[in-house]
Amino acid sequence: MDRAIPAVITALVMLGLLALMMRSWRARGRRDAALPAGYPLPAETTPELASAAAFYVATTRRGTPLERLNIRGLGFRARAAVTVTEAGVFLYLSGEEAVFIPADAIELLEPATWTIDRAVEPDGLLLLGWRLNAPAAETGEIVDSYFRIIDPAERVTVNDAIRTIAAGALSPAEHDESEA
Numbered sequence: 001m002d003r004a005i006p007a008v009i010t011a012l013v014m015l016g017l018l019a020l021m022m023r024s025w026r027a028r029g030r031r032d033a034a035l036p037a038g039y040p041l042p043a044e045t046t047p048e049l050a051s052a053a054a055f056y057v058a059t060t061r062r063g064t065p066l067e068r069l070n071i072r073g074l075g076f077r078a079r080a081a082v083t084v085t086e087a088g089v090f091l092y093l094s095g096e097e098a099v100f101i102p103a104d105a106i107e108l109l110e111p112a113t114w115t116i117d118r119a120v121e122p123d124g125l126l127l128l129g130w131r132l133n134a135p136a137a138e139t140g141e142i143v144d145s146y147f148r149i150i151d152p153a154e155r156v157t158v159n160d161a162i163r164t165i166a167a168g169a170l171s172p173a174e175h176d177e178s179e180a
Contacts (some may be wrong), residue, residue, distance in 0.1 A: 028070045034143070036133040037073040038091070038099035046086040050161035052154035054126075056080040056093050056114045057146040062129060065115050069143065073099055077118075082147060084161035089128065090143070105131045106166040107142060109159065115146045124148060126155065128162070 036052025059074045060067055069075070073096040083091040088102040113122050126147045134140035147156035 019075045025070065027107050029075075030037040030067075032070045032075075035069060035071045037071050037097075039088075039102055039105065039133045041098060041100050042087045042102075044087075049084045049086065049164065050079060050154070051110065052149045052151060052158045054080045054082050054150060055148040056091065057118045057125065057148060059143050062142040062144055062180040065144065073097055074145070080147065082149065082158055084158055084165065086165060087164060088165065101128070101130045103165040105140070106135075106162065107131060108144070108161050109166065112146060115144075118146070118148070120148065126159065 056074075056078050058068045058077065059071060060069060073093065074091075078093040078095065080094065081090075083090040083092070086103075088100055088104075089106070091099040091101070093099070106128065108127065110127050111123030112125040113120060114125040115125065115127075118125070126149055128145045128147065129142060130145070131140035131142055149158060
């Protein structure tokens with residue numbers, strides 16, 4: 001009896017926290033429901049420039065690296081394959097449909113050390129900044145997707161291939177002074 005009351009209280013607190021987390025994730029899903037997951041897959045296949053096995057970490061809005069977006073297909077961490085073709089970048093996340101980012105939508109490519117719930121060695125993550133698919137009248141919101149490419153040699157190959165297809169479009173990232 002001495003342990004029953006604290007156990008019940010602990011269980012109720014845990015259930016309450018779980019309910020709050022589920023409510024928050026659903027609210028985030030409603031907020032991000034209109035955001036598209038990539039662009040339509042291209043009709044024609046183009047030659048593959050590079051490919052690598054990776055861990056997909058998160059996609060966030062530019063400037064808010066601690067706020068994960070709940071975009072269909074990009075909402076959860078997963079094992080992934082990153083494939084770069086002349087048309088753009090394909091993301092194949094385990095259990096999800098392929099996400100295509102055309103070369104002209106890529107705006108940023110740089111190494112990163114941390115995001116949301118992942119901190120790694122210096123420059124252990126690859127940050128790919130890109131514009132979401134939007135109607136022609138809009139410019140599209142800019143988001144950052146983070147990956148951890150498993151093999152360092154493949155990381156260099158993928159990095160070089162993305163820089164090749166997005167030449168001229170890549171811009172330096174905006175860094176917060178407090179991050180230094």
